[in-house]
Amino acid sequence: MIALDSRPRLAPKARIRFDRKTARYLLLYPERGLVLNPTAADIAALCTGEHTVHTIVERLTEKYASQPRAQVERDVMAFLATLAERGLMRTDP
Amino acid sequence: MSDEYRPYTLVAELTYRCPLRCVYCSNPVEYTRHTDGLDTADWLRVFREAEELGVVQLHLTGGEPVLRDDLEALVEGARAADLYTNLITSGIPLSRERLARFRSLGLDNVQVSIQDVAAPSSDRVAGARVFERKLQVARWVKELGFPLTLNVVLHRENLGHVEEIVALAEALAADRLELANTQYVGWALVNRRVLLPTAAQLDGARRVSAAAHARLRGKMEVLFVMPDYYSEFPKACMDGWARRFLVVSPDGLALPCHAAHTLPGLVFENVKDRPLEAIWRDSPAFNAFRGDAWMPEPCKSCERRAIDFGGCRCQAYLLTKNAAATDPACSLSPDHGLIEAARQEALSAPDDGFEYRAPRPAVRK
Numbered sequence: 001m002i003a004l005d006s007r008p009r010l011a012p013k014a015r016i017r018f019d020r021k022t023a024r025y026l027l028l029y030p031e032r033g034l035v036l037n038p039t040a041a042d043i044a045a046l047c048t049g050e051h052t053v054h055t056i057v058e059r060l061t062e063k064y065a066s067q068p069r070a071q072v073e074r075d076v077m078a079f080l081a082t083l084a085e086r087g088l089m090r091t092d093p
Numbered sequence: 094m095s096d097e098y099r100p101y102t103l104v105a106e107l108t109y110r111c112p113l114r115c116v117y118c119s120n121p122v123e124y125t126r127h128t129d130g131l132d133t134a135d136w137l138r139v140f141r142e143a144e145e146l147g148v149v150q151l152h153l154t155g156g157e158p159v160l161r162d163d164l165e166a167l168v169e170g171a172r173a174a175d176l177y178t179n180l181i182t183s184g185i186p187l188s189r190e191r192l193a194r195f196r197s198l199g200l201d202n203v204q205v206s207i208q209d210v211a212a213p214s215s216d217r218v219a220g221a222r223v224f225e226r227k228l229q230v231a232r233w234v235k236e237l238g239f240p241l242t243l244n245v246v247l248h249r250e251n252l253g254h255v256e257e258i259v260a261l262a263e264a265l266a267a268d269r270l271e272l273a274n275t276q277y278v279g280w281a282l283v284n285r286r287v288l289l290p291t292a293a294q295l296d297g298a299r300r301v302s303a304a305a306h307a308r309l310r311g312k313m314e315v316l317f318v319m320p321d322y323y324s325e326f327p328k329a330c331m332d333g334w335a336r337r338f339l340v341v342s343p344d345g346l347a348l349p350c351h352a353a354h355t356l357p358g359l360v361f362e363n364v365k366d367r368p369l370e371a372i373w374r375d376s377p378a379f380n381a382f383r384g385d386a387w388m389p390e391p392c393k394s395c396e397r398r399a400i401d402f403g404g405c406r407c408q409a410y411l412l413t414k415n416a417a418a419t420d421p422a423c424s425l426s427p428d429h430g431l432i433e434a435a436r437q438e439a440l441s442a443p444d445d446g447f448e449y450r451a452p453r454p455a456v457r458k
Binding site: 011012013015017019021022026028029030031033084085086087 | 096099101102147149150175177179201202204238239240242268269310311312313314
């Protein structure tokens with residue numbers, strides 16, 4: 001479980017890149033890549049080590065005002081768990 | 094052309110030259126027929142054209158890519174094209190200073206290969222005294238802040254060492270460990286008698302690898318590539334012919350896989366003669382095994398035909414002399430007996446030694 005006050009940042013091996021062909025962002029890492037949906041791309045862009053999970057949820061809730069905050073929080077947690085499982089995220093205390 | 098055929102990865106084989114003589118080298122047996130034919134500007138154009146075509150991952154490989162004096166310029170150009178750039182090297186000959194330059198030029202990842210966990214056995218397979226130096230290079234990779242992929246090709250002589258290999262990868266703080274069972278094309282087929290493991294050896298290694306995979310999840314990616322000689326169905330070679338991968342050989346041939354230019358009857362075009370996009374879309378050789386129209390039975394009516402694409406065309410040719418045959422690795426192939434015979438052969442210890450990679454006189458069969 002990722003703590004709300006932790007500060008996730010992308011692992012050094014991960015790099016975000018825009019894909020013109022699909023108009024989606026890709027998260028590239030050795031031999032692989034994840035296609036990011038718009039929400040995931042917003043979350044990944046905020047994984048810089050500066051923002052807490054709490055802040056990331058706040059920012060996303062502002063941007064996607066039609067979504068209930070609890071839903072946004074679930075989306076953020078699920079995506080961060082995906083990143084962690086693949087070794088694509090570090091959490092700074 | 095639809096997204097069904099979009100190359101995501103360009104494998105740039107910068108040279109087939111290599112100071113090592115690995116007995117399972119995947120370069121063509123007649124590798125000396127393909128000399129370095131592309132200059133810096135050619136390769137940079139290939140990178141840009143590949144990116145236009147949809148490529149996002151670039152493997153700089155060979156042979157030994159660091160033998161190219163212009164590798165700095167190639168790394169710089171690859172990053173300018175926004176490609177995720179991976180250097181696949183034996184680590185020989187590579188200095189810390191040069192690695193640091195690659196780092197500042199934006200190289201994303203470095204893959205270093207070792208052959209085993211100790212110098213004598215590792216060097217025996219590489220045909221050169223290089224093991225300690227390789228470990229040194231792997232340490233530099235991490236010290237300089239690169240992600241490190243450690244690659245070990247597995248066969249009967251090192252399958253029993255997977256636990257030690259995992260421990261070594263952890264000690265080196267590798268980010269990814271590739272435990273890749275030998276694929277029997279190129280030099281590996283020449284040496285199959287001495288490399289092919291038994292089913293029992295594989296089972297043991299697979300269990301160790303699965304445990305490491307679970308234990309290291311999120312920390313180190315542990316990948317175990319099964320050998321198709323012991324699978325019920327063939328591998329989805331290259332994710333399908335000319336579908337996701339594009340290979341360019343040292344002499345400039347655009348290919349769907351590393352060994353395609355060893356298949357007779359197919360004419361591969363040179364990137365110096367035609368834009369990559371036109372080759373990818375129109376070249377008869379690229380279209381030869383796309384889709385399922387080319388498939389024989391049992392592939393044609395098989396429910397797995399969109400999963401494994403009929404297996405490996407090169408393996409089909411090497412074992413049956415027919416590139417359009419069902420891959421004999423498939424248990425449904427009429428030629429599967431060839432694989433069963435090789436497995437049987439592996440049960441008795443081979444009494445002959447390795448044939449090291451070396452220039453061969455070009456003989457056309």
